[in-house]
Amino acid sequence: MSDTKKFLYVNRKAPYGTIYALESLEVVLIGAAFEQDVALAFLDDGVFQLTKGQDTAGIGVKNFSPTFRALGDYDVNKLYVERESLEERGLTEDDLQEIMYEDEDDDWAEKPSIRIVSRAEMAEIMAEQDVILSF
Amino acid sequence: MSDTKKFLYVNRKAPYGTIYALESLEVVLIGAAFEQDVALAFLDDGVFQLTKGQDTAGIGVKNFSPTFRALGDYDVNKLYVERESLEERGLTEDDLQEIMYEDEDDDWAEKPSIRIVSRAEMAEIMAEQDVILSF
Amino acid sequence: MKIGVVISEGPYTHQAADTAYHFVKAALAKGHEVPRVFFYHDGVNVATRLSVPPQDERNIQKNWTELAKEHGIDMVVCIAAAQRRGLLDENEAERQGKDANNIAEGFRISGLGQLIEMGIQTDRLVMFGD
Amino acid sequence: MKIGVVISEGPYTHQAADTAYHFVKAALAKGHEVPRVFFYHDGVNVATRLSVPPQDERNIQKNWTELAKEHGIDMVVCIAAAQRRGLLDENEAERQGKDANNIAEGFRISGLGQLIEMGIQTDRLVMFGD
Amino acid sequence: MSTLHTVNKSPFETQTLLSCLNHCREGDAVLLIEDGIYGGIEGSALSEIVKESAAGVSLYVLNEDVKARGIDPGRLLGEVSGVDYEGFVDLVTQHDRTQSWL
């Protein structure tokens, strides 16, 4: 086995009602330093973490959604979002914030980090991992 | 308003996976000393709290189900259990432990504390309360 | 009106203690009384003075301590729930033979009877939890 | 095999810390290695030495402290999660200007890197939570 | 005599909202707070059943929680009214009791 493992962070919970989304992101940021093959999965209520226009001033809780846009700088650029989970919640890709990264293998072209996948594709992605962390 | 209020303890969670069922019972026991009009409601997964034959030795957690049988001694004898909640879970009244109390107004006759009610009746019971505590 | 409040989940992990805080502030602003807030289940963890949230986050314990001081709210931490979870005041620590205590200013440890009493003496009771 | 374990809910409130305990004991009994248990989210609350569970209940912290001592398990409490929730060791208390600490024997406070490292160095990782 | 019910869970995750609505009586109010506000979204897989189950009941969402989660109020069911924390307090005092569906 090589030194690089495939890590998947599975996000199934909505933001702010509980802390799991925020503390998941904290692991992702620290984990980025370990140079593993990292991907994030958003399914079920986890897709709500990525909505644009979050404004938490009224509830007095820190808005961590801008941090997702910084993930590209940490070489974290595979954010898989499940289409069926969006649809069941009345959301489309347009409701999610734009998250971009610069592809060093393609002359630093700007590319979207969010990849909408079907439930079947999500199951395949999960089945390819070495380590799955659930939040 | 009289000094006596109607208190309802609403139990909607299964036992052992979380502590809510046990800590609900602790409130009921303490609350009994206050001579209020007390009733317990079991609906949704709360009906699992009353199954007979619980044996927690294997999970190393205290089995608190016998405590329900002591409630009669504390003058707590209205345990409303929702029929639809039982049915959805494949349970019948026979799966619940027998919980009795002695009716002081009827020559101390032994009577069952568990009263199976319909969802509509449960809604009525809830609507009659002064104070509702949820667990 | 007199409104009693129960908080039954821990700080930061669940939004309950935050929502309750904004609710109580609004109730007080509208002229209602909030004589007591009762902390049960993991809610007892709100009362630790040892928490050190990041500087850009709210300090839930401090917010409650200040609000209670300003408005004379009786903040009661359930003793049974607190013992299980390691929340002790000086007396309890001594009684239990523990070498430290962690309850913040403004919170007092007492029994579940205080919850029932609050239910009897207030006009409304609102619970915040999971 | 090397099995890493994560506990992400607090003691008594959720069964996670109990299930993990029985799982780890069984893994060790079958000859596997459990080099590290990582406590995250409310799981950090398992590490308080101030808890006083009723005498007829299990003592979750003591169970873990003893199991770890007997089998050389490295029990790591996430520092960021611990700070939010008021779990401090002596060093952290001093650094943060707090007048008390509450970490039990056998637990050490460290960073999230220890979780990733555990994921890299073990053959399997099992999480217990809510 | 009526009840204010509060629901703080997403109906896509738990059964709490539907259980609450199935125990409401005509004239009751249901206030969606915290992650509960997702129950007010129009065009979801649950919108129709929420609307049906809420017949005769007044549905509210806590504005601050809606805003925090980036849900445009225009995306909510027409049946839903928004309140702020002071409106939450008014709902508590206007009804005879509060039942928190935890």
Next chain:
Amino acid sequence: MSTLHTVNKSPFETQTLLSCLNHCREGDAVLLIEDGIYGGIEGSALSEIVKESAAGVSLYVLNEDVKARGIDPGRLLGEVSGVDYEGFVDLVTQHDRTQSWL
């Protein structure tokens, strides 16, 4: 290459079990632990959908959790096998990864 999935929530309370089953692949195993064991009950409103969704998947329950909750093993789906904590460990080592559905 296969996955062991663990589910610790009641399917009558949360969507977790169904979400898990909808992401399983042929040859995977699902172990129901803690309150998750209620997902193994025969004759419930969810038994049929659990059985259908679990096609191609091996279903297990943790015996100790079943016993604790007073559920007679005879009341479980015929498709479900019981394991103890040591069996749980074996399932972890026999599959290539463990995914906890929290």
